[in-house]
Amino acid sequence: MTPALADLQPGDRVALLVPGSTAYVDVVLSLLAEGIFPVPLDPRLTPHERERILANLQPARTITAESQLPTLVTERKRELPRGRPMHVTSGTTGTPKGVFSGLLSEDNARRLVAEERELWGFNATDVNLVLSPLYHSAPLRFATGTLLAGGRVVGFDSDGRQPGFDPERITQIIDDERPTTMFCVPAHLQRLLAHWDAHGTPDLSCFRLVAHAGAACPDVVKRRIINLFPAGSTWEFYGSTEGQFTACASEEWLSRPGTVGRARPGRTIAVDDDGQIWCTVPEHARFSYFNDPDKTAQAWRATPDGPAFSVGDLGRLDTEGYLHLDGRREDLVITGGVNVYPTEVENALAEHPLVADVAVYGVPDEQWGQRVVATVVGTASEDELDGWARERLAPPKRPKEYRFSDELPRTLTGKVRRRELAAEADDERP
Known part of the structure; x- marks a missing residue:
């Protein structure tokens, strides 16, 4: 452990209020290997927002300067993470809450890594193209999953910093780095398609996985990416800061337009009479809201298949178990x-x-x-x-x-x- 981490204990939290970078990812993995929980936050938060969020999370350290990051990187950065980063969600109450995995046993920590690796196929030959800010859970999860499998991440400037999204720059990276995976939101895909329509589409044969989530994807965009990217490479998944529900290959979507897929392995999905979606998850994927037992209790219920959680989203299941969303949380x-x-x-x-x-x-x-x-x-x-x-x-x-x-x-x-x-x-x- 580095001197900068010597006064931190397993279970402590370190708030990260700096832009994304390769050093940022290394810090996240280093902290998690020590059982210390990084709290990725938007560095653009106003002082008013920072004060309100941090008061509830009670971090042992708050990182506000990029120069502090190297002091937190350890030689253990590629070792087993002992939990998930503590991302913050406001929920419909507007009160920020930290989603806390707690310290995992070694067996559960291995299951957590293995689940993502088996679902998305992360391996040592992967090159993950990072498009979204790393304080979001999905791009950080894909980046760390790639690194833990021995792959590498691209999409950063020469100084290791993460720039803003630029279709021209992303196209050049595809040509130069030949990435194999990327996570994106539909807005990214729309901007890339518009740029490629105007300037030409790059060779996309390098991709084995293009995963999108975060918002509804327009049908026309979905059909275009299916045709542009290699067969079987485009996927959608449905989840939240709290946990993941489904995954869906685009070829499945073609026969059931609008679906977000079936339950991920190790999960079951049920829908109440009023349409609220509930998902059982394995022990390693459970969570609590930090310092908020009442909100935690409201999010979970007992079922014959085990504890199930809901974030209040509404949907319906077809006869084959494919989930269709009827609406996100009412006010989201x-x-x-x-x-x-x-x-x-x-x-x-x-x-x-x-x-x-x-x-x-x-x-x-x-x-x-x-x-x-x-x-x-x-x-x-x-x-x-x-x-x-x-x-x-x-x-x-x-x-x-x-x-x-x-x-x-x-x-x-x-x-x-x-x-x-x-x-x-x-x-x-x-």
């Missing part, structure tokens, strides 16, 4: 593959002295899947609200459009009719 907005919880945004905007009431929701957006919109009751101007949001919310959470009203539509029990507002905003799009 997914923009560019990033989860935005309206309550969190509403709470921030409601603190403005000239805002009497506010509702936040998502409307369809051709590029990002959804965009965040706020309907405000009060006398604050759009510029004032935009400035307020910039001080308190990371970029994906800031409304891209403000609408104004004398009052918000509500049910008889006082709940805001977000769907009504969203439908009205969508109808009035130019």
